[in-house]
Amino acid sequence: MDLTGIFGDYTAFAPIIILLIGALILPAVQFVGKRRTATWAVALVFAIVSLIVNAIMLTDGYTGEALGLYEYDAYSGLMILLFQIVLFLAVLVSNASTETTRLHVGAFYALMTGATVGMMFVAGSTDLLTIFVGVELTSISSYAMVTMKRKDPRAAEAGVKYVIIGGMSTALTIYGISMLYGLTGTTEIAAIAETTQLTGMNWMFAIAIVAMVAGYGFKIAAVPFHMWAPDVYEGAASPVSMFLATGSKKMGLSVFFQIFLVMFVAGTAVSQIAGEEVQYLFAIIAAFTMTVGNIVAIAQNNIKRMLAYSSIAQAGYILIVMAVMSEYALSAGLFHMFTHVFMKGGAFLIVGALICAGIGEKISDYKGLAKRAPFLAVAMMLFLFSLAGIPPLAGFTSKFFLFSSAIGGVDGVTSQWVWLAFIAILNSAISLYYYARVVKAMYIEKGASTEKIKVPKIFTIAIAICVIFVIVLGVYPQLIYDFCETAAGALLGM
Amino acid sequence: MDIPILSLLILIPLIGAIATLFMGGERQKFAKYVAGVFAAITLILSLYVMFATEMGELSESYAWIQTSAITINFALAVDGLSILMVFLTALLTLLVIVFSAEEKDRPNYFHTLVMAMEVGLMGVYLAADYFLFYVMWEITLIPMYFMISWYGGPRRHYAAIKFLIYTHVASLVMLIGIFAMGFESMGMNGGVIDFSFENINALMPQTSEAFQAIVFVLLFFGFMVKMPSVPFHTWLPDAHVEAPTGGSVLLAGVMLKMGSYGIIRVCLECFPAGAEHWQWVIIAIGLISMVYGAYACIAQTDLKKMVAFSSISHMGMVMLGIGCLSDIGITFAVFQMFAHGLISAMLFMVCGFTGHALGTREMPLLGGLAGRMPIFATFMMISFMASLGLPGLVGFWGEFPLVYGFYEFIQANDMLWLILFCLLTLMLTAGYYIWAMQKTLFGPETTKIDLEHVHDISKPEFAALAVLAILVAVFGVWPDAALSFVEPYVDGLVATFGVI
Numbered sequence: 005m006d007l008t009g010i011f012g013d014y015t016a017f018a019p020i021i022i023l024l025i026g027a028l029i030l031p032a033v034q035f036v037g038k039r040r041t042a043t044w045a046v047a048l049v050f051a052i053v054s055l056i057v058n059a060i061m062l063t064d065g066y067t068g069e070a071l072g073l074y075e076y077d078a079y080s081g082l083m084i085l086l087f088q089i090v091l092f093l094a095v096l097v098s099n100a101s102t103e104t105t106r107l108h109v110g111a112f113y114a115l116m117t118g119a120t121v122g123m124m125f126v127a128g129s130t131d132l133l134t135i136f137v138g139v140e141l142t143s144i145s146s147y148a149m150v151t152m153k154r155k156d157p158r159a160a161e162a163g164v165k166y167v168i169i170g171g172m173s174t175a176l177t178i179y180g181i182s183m184l185y186g187l188t189g190t191t192e193i194a195a196i197a198e199t200t201q202l203t204g205m206n207w208m209f210a211i212a213i214v215a216m217v218a219g220y221g222f223k224i225a226a227v228p229f230h231m232w233a234p235d236v237y238e239g240a241a242s243p244v245s246m247f248l249a250t251g252s253k254k255m256g257l258s259v260f261f262q263i264f265l266v267m268f269v270a271g272t273a274v275s276q277i278a279g280e281e282v283q284y285l286f287a288i289i290a291a292f293t294m295t296v297g298n299i300v301a302i303a304q305n306n307i308k309r310m311l312a313y314s315s316i317a318q319a320g321y322i323l324i325v326m327a328v329m330s331e332y333a334l335s336a337g338l339f340h341m342f343t344h345v346f347m348k349g350g351a352f353l354i355v356g357a358l359i360c361a362g363i364g365e366k367i368s369d370y371k372g373l374a375k376r377a378p379f380l381a382v383a384m385m386l387f388l389f390s391l392a393g394i395p396p397l398a399g400f401t402s403k404f405f406l407f408s409s410a411i412g413g414v415d416g417v418t419s420q421w422v423w424l425a426f427i428a429i430l431n432s433a434i435s436l437y438y439y440a441r442v443v444k445a446m447y448i449e450k451g452a453s454t455e456k457i458k459v460p461k462i463f464t465i466a467i468a469i470c471v472i473f474v475i476v477l478g479v480y481p482q483l484i485y486d487f488c489e490t491a492a493g494a495l496l497g498m
Numbered sequence: 499m500d501i502p503i504l505s506l507l508i509l510i511p512l513i514g515a516i517a518t519l520f521m522g523g524e525r526q527k528f529a530k531y532v533a534g535v536f537a538a539i540t541l542i543l544s545l546y547v548m549f550a551t552e553m554g555e556l557s558e559s560y561a562w563i564q565t566s567a568i569t570i571n572f573a574l575a576v577d578g579l580s581i582l583m584v585f586l587t588a589l590l591t592l593l594v595i596v597f598s599a600e601e602k603d604r605p606n607y608f609h610t611l612v613m614a615m616e617v618g619l620m621g622v623y624l625a626a627d628y629f630l631f632y633v634m635w636e637i638t639l640i641p642m643y644f645m646i647s648w649y650g651g652p653r654r655h656y657a658a659i660k661f662l663i664y665t666h667v668a669s670l671v672m673l674i675g676i677f678a679m680g681f682e683s684m685g686m687n688g689g690v691i692d693f694s695f696e697n698i699n700a701l702m703p704q705t706s707e708a709f710q711a712i713v714f715v716l717l718f719f720g721f722m723v724k725m726p727s728v729p730f731h732t733w734l735p736d737a738h739v740e741a742p743t744g745g746s747v748l749l750a751g752v753m754l755k756m757g758s759y760g761i762i763r764v765c766l767e768c769f770p771a772g773a774e775h776w777q778w779v780i781i782a783i784g785l786i787s788m789v790y791g792a793y794a795c796i797a798q799t800d801l802k803k804m805v806a807f808s809s810i811s812h813m814g815m816v817m818l819g820i821g822c823l824s825d826i827g828i829t830f831a832v833f834q835m836f837a838h839g840l841i842s843a844m845l846f847m848v849c850g851f852t853g854h855a856l857g858t859r860e861m862p863l864l865g866g867l868a869g870r871m872p873i874f875a876t877f878m879m880i881s882f883m884a885s886l887g888l889p890g891l892v893g894f895w896g897e898f899p900l901v902y903g904f905y906e907f908i909q910a911n912d913m914l915w916l917i918l919f920c921l922l923t924l925m926l927t928a929g930y931y932i933w934a935m936q937k938t939l940f941g942p943e944t945t946k947i948d949l950e951h952v953h954d955i956s957k958p959e960f961a962a963l964a965v966l967a968i969l970v971a972v973f974g975v976w977p978d979a980a981l982s983f984v985e986p987y988v989d990g991l992v993a994t995f996g997v998i
Binding site: 332335389394395396400401404405407408411412418422425426429430432433436437440444447448480481482485486489 | 674684
């Protein structure tokens with residue numbers, strides 16, 4: 005299909021334009037129509053159309069540029085696809101969820117769509133400033149979404165925490181960017197890499213890097229910048245938590261890839277300007293992130309908080325990419341991001357569905373779930389085992405690729421990051437313990453009630469989609485993995 | 499088109515598992531027949547593979563995952579080492595289904611779990627690709643976890659989670675070893691990691707001794723915990739004591755063998771130099787497991803726990819045989835794996851029966867059961883005698899040639915005094931079995947428990963035990979029936995060591 009005929013010079017922007025129009029007219033749709041379901045349907049249509057357009061562009065191998073700041077290629081296309089899937093799943097269930105139907109739905113969908121636009125904009129950016137703007141668009145929309153449950157004090161607390169921490173992260177980032185601009189006279193990432201190659205590493209450059217790592221570290225909730233995540237995920241409505249945990253966090257990781265991988269390993273910048281030091285910095289952050297996430301998750305009794313900590317740990321696994329800095333690692337990391345969307349997203353959806361049915365968020369509330377809601381229990385078990393990396397589920401396959409990237413490269417075994425692989429693998433084992441606790445509650449312990457649980461059908465559909473992908477990506481990873489390889493090649497220019 | 503027999507060996511139990519899964523409600527009492535039929539077909543197929551085909555020609559390989567850096571195939575193969583385990587898996591699965599015919603608590607799920615276990619076990623023994631091998635290895639964990647925690651004894655939650663975490667950690671360490679092998683082979687054959695056994699097992703012996711020594715340890719650790727060897731054995735007694743009889747039979751009969759199978763298939767085939775480097779460590783672990791297991795048996799009052807420790811002792815013997823790195827040692831280590839599979843299945847059936855017929859397995863509470871339960875007593879005696887190595891039964895061939903192999907090894911190394919450990923073990927083994935028999939079967943009838951309503955074993959239980967007893971006797975007088983499969987394989991393996 006020839007999309008350039010429709011979008012002309014702005015084809016590279018096509019998926020963004022569609023969603024942007026959506027974000028702008030959704031409040032109007034609600035204002036005029038005053039019907040929740042209609043607004044929901046419009047939002048869903050925009051999400052799907054944008055998803056289809058992007059899927060066409062991606063499979064066609066479209067590459068293009070717009071305004072000199074934004075580039076659509078295999079990498080940004082893949083990331084955009086991921087954000088669109090997240091948006092689709094989140095919007096799909098929002099109308100049925102009792103947590104979100106009382107909100108200003110027009111604004112709610114507009115914010116969610118707007119946040120996604122920000123993420124998509126980030127994915128295609130090649131300039132520090134456009135990345136910054138995209139991240140802010142997402143963050144500010146997210147602050148509002150988290151606090152929309154106005155009656156709930158937990159949401160208010162989460163919102164305040166999120167805003168303050170977000171503000172701090174923004175300040176740090178812009179500080180780092182300004183220093184880099186001062187050093188190199190440009191905010192374009194590739195140009196910065198080239199200039200720095202000539203001037204060499206100095207302490208100011210190092211401070212800039214550290215400030216930016218810290219700033220974006222807040223976004224992905226890397227330890228020690230993770231304290232906000234559990235409170236926010238707990239306080240927000242489940243579809244929003246799911247959106248943040250799977251979408252917003254992936255944006256942060258994508259920013260890491262786009263800035264630091266491009267700066268240190270891509271194309272012309274192969275010679276190491278700060279190579280080793282930065283790699284070790286990321287390796288240590290990765291090790292702490294996964295370890296702290298997993299260990300604290302053991303102590304959680306609230307399932308949303310447990311999932312929040314587990315998603316901190318998952319971000320730690322993906323940070324292995326930043327330590328290893330190879331193309332193989334990047335494609336593995338991208339693939340893990342995709343599988344994580346389905347398994348973590350699915351788990352949050354189940355929590356949301358059960359909240360609609362009046363089941364609490366405590367793990368003890370899940371006792372005897374296997375009898376009360378067999379499908380949800382099976383799905384939850386699959387998601388959790390997949391997160392723990394039990395074959396033949398998607399989480400295992402992606403972890404297989406990801407962890408193996410720390411063991412070696414093209415020349416055989418390299419022992420530099422073996423310790424990181426060991427830590428990752430021990431963490432995987434720890435995580436099985438707390439996931440198994442939920443499985444045990446659902447399948448083995450007896451609950452107070454044996455009454456069947458009815459959840460909205462639309463939730464069942466969304467969860468079924470996740471289940472299918474968790475299984476299919478486990479036994480047939482190439483469905484997505486081929487795209488991940490192309491994307492990694494495109495980003496690193498190899 | 500050829501029929502993909504090896505795939506069928508995995509596929510048929512899988513269909514059986516799915517079929518029984520959906521037999522809820524009224525239909526659940528028929529689950530055992532469905533499972534039985536599928537298990538029987540699998541057994542017939544495995545016998546067909548064993549006797550009627552040229553095993554080397556059965557290998558299958560289908561492209562599965564192909565990326566620019568990794569090639570993974572769904573590859574299956576069978577040879578002299580795996581065929582005995584495949585047969586044992588098929589046999590014990592069927593016998594477990596027969597033996598557990600009277601399971602009343604959600605029988606459909608019980609059979610689903612048994613069939614799912616068979617899928618994983620078959621996969622482990624048939625896999626010819628490291629990715630597939632690892633996938634199947636992990637798949638066995640989940641059904642066993644549920645089997646212990648649904649059908650187990652009072653401390654089942656603790657035992658199940660301990661089993662799950664313990665063995666999962668071990669297999670993850672093994673996974674790192676697999677990665678290392680993959681990447682090393684990538685450097686050697688030009689840019690693509692091909693995870694097939696064929697590729698990796700051919701390349702690994704050429705690697706440097708330091709690499710072999712390190713990766714050997716990673717893999718060995720994974721396998722050793724599964725076997726399990728002292729000091730990583732503590733999950734086993736808990737798992738066994740709490741598991742239902744069927745679970746115990748599969749656990750001891752075939753799941754522990756995954757460990758020793760892995761050591762021979764992966765560690766020895768890939769890293770002959772690594773094995774020689776760690777030879778004394780392997781021997782030490784074998785000896786310690788053997789003696790400690792037997793010694794711990796003496797102190798047990800629970801029959802099943804005693805048998806669990808005896809498993810550790812016997813698997814230690816397998817480890818010792820492997821450690822000799824000689825023709826006779828490895829041959830009889832494999833034979834011991836097979837023999838122990840048959841015997842431990844019997845042992846656990848007998849102990850499990852004691853538990854549910856009398857309500858207790860505590861030896862101090864039992865006594866004089868032979869009078870009331872003569873058939874049960876006969877089977878118990880056969881299994882105990884077989885396990886302590888009575889000539890004429892299969893256990894003898896698992897133990898004595900193995901000790902002889904060890905003797906040869908220590909004679910060559912001037913360490914003859916080590917044989918004392920073997921003698922000690924044999925004495926202890928004879929001691930705890932005969933003692934246990936005397937305390938439970940003979941002497942005055944116990945008054946500590948109510949024997950009013952005690953009945954002898956039922957027909958299905960009799961059938962399962964009788965089949966095992968016959969096999970124990972047949973292989974006892976005709977060990978060549980099994981050895982003829984093992985010997986050609988071991989000859990080929992030992993030839994790569996550069997020692998006899």
